[in-house]
Amino acid sequence: MTHPADHFTLSGTEVALDDLLALRYLAQDPDRMPHRKAQGQRLGEQRSAFRGQGREFAELRRYQPGDDVRRIDWHVTARKQYPYVQVMEEDRQTPQLIWLDLSESLYFGSRRLFKSVLACHWAAFIAWRLVERKLPTVGLVTGAGNPLPLTLRRPADVAQFCQQLVTAHQQLARSYRERLPKPEPARLWPHLRQHPTVWMVSDLDHWQPSELDSVLPPGRIQQLMLLQPVDALESDLPDAGTLDIQSGDRLARLNTASPRVRAAHHRRFEQRQQAWHDWTAQRGARFLPSLSQTFDWSEVRRWPLHL
Template sequence: MRDHAARVRTGLVSSNSTRSNQADLRIHVTLDHLKSMEGHVRSLRLLPSKQPSSSVLNGRHASRLRGRGLNFEELRGYLPGDDPRTIDWKVTARTGEPHVRVYSEERDRPTLVVVDQRMSMFFGTRHAMKSVTAAEAAALIVFRVLDQGDRIGGIVFGDELLSEVRPRNSRNACHRLLCALERANRMLKADALIGHEPMGLNQPLSMVARIAKRDHLVVILSDFDGIDDRTETLVAGIARRNDVILCPITDPISQEIPNDLKIVVSDGELQVELDTTHGDVRKRLETFSKGRLADLLNWQKRFGLIVLPLSAGEETLSQLRLLTGGAPQKRRPDL
């Protein structure tokens, strides 16, 4: 049958497939689209060892990215070539023979990906919505962590949704996280009505502090709208015992506010028109945007975390490749 609606009714084509085919992936993601990210993650590297010189995770930029921990394996006699720093001097003094402590790298390290899907993220002027960029970056990180053999979990939050997936080394945890991400992303609509006060960043960060007691990698993908002193306290506490990567998602317009922009913005309940032909309005917007990034860079210096900025005005995969020292992906002629 050529009629697509009839094919859906008869079960030859699923309604989910119909919605997926019609989706504009610049505005909303689909589960299939997020899953397709798995084939592109081999060029990304989140472990601290052997980072390329151009990677923001390399050397002085990494501050104190711990990597996996070490497990004690055995105590044995010293052999030529052993690192003198591994000598156990107490045992050596007691036995009269040099002994070393042997360690092995932990098999995995839990990673927690925190993804913002609030209405403030449902905005884009050039390539995609900020919410889409955050979702794509989260999927890439999820699959890369799983490929490394580490445990993966996450927290996905919107103004009326908060989903938690505890870190597990399993594809089931990965699937649950991507499903939660698709569901939250699908709830974002221009005419959405928020029945209560929009969710702040502090609630999901409190959940992170409860889950990631120590030695986790915590990646936060957000526009960091609504941060306050409590946010700073939570981030500082999490970074004290874990590795933290902040990924501020921005739109190009925040760095290049035009002189003739007239736009209506809304939180789903109230709306206001912004007119940048008025110099005072444009100046306030620029100050606000730069101030938020300045706060994050200040946290980077004070708390030893990493800031990895992403723009909704460019392809997500290419940005992550460049930021982690990889070469940009070559586009096929037919794309």
């Protein structure tokens, strides 16, 4: 039997509008996709319960990884023979902010696809899903052309957001090729007035936890979901001899044939991931990294999209 997500296999270095629009059908019911082994745990995925309790009961739904176990309805669970949780009205009304941090470091991929391509598809999928759930949502792209934020209420709004993602990715490619000046840092404060749940899509390459604390103060947001595309080369270097590495105007040589060099590279990656793991655990956030080379859409079942 054909896996439903196989029709949405990602590859390449460009973002196509038709592909983003097609994600609407995938977002309508992620439960139809069977489980597949995910890469998140190996990369340091961190799961935590949502903070806060809603006051008015809204509905029951099947338990999803990351749900607060205190919301399990044990009577229904015993009757259905599967865990069910209570969804509160407060959860259904929480504003949502999709923040795609489309920085230059995302414009990279060693196999199959660029991280930036994966990030744009994630942002589009989340937008389709949240609007499907009728949650008040804002889409924001920073780091490439700084498009204006969009309020997403209807499918037509999400289609416009998808077009914005395509344009922003084209601008990212142009900035990378022509070495254009970097845009001003993101100003998120105007979008945090309503204490939204924030879906941040970023490889976190140019962020430190303390810096993100100042951009997303805990008291200004309801919850944080941190989705991180990772290329395998960032974790493990191949035994390929001497490689020329360019970063901006700087050129360096890296001897990947050396076990010591490869081990140091992997150790730095693990330490960085652990730092984000610890930070998100302290914040009560969700840290969801995925390898771009092996990602398939069944992995979205790990995401708390059943709000």
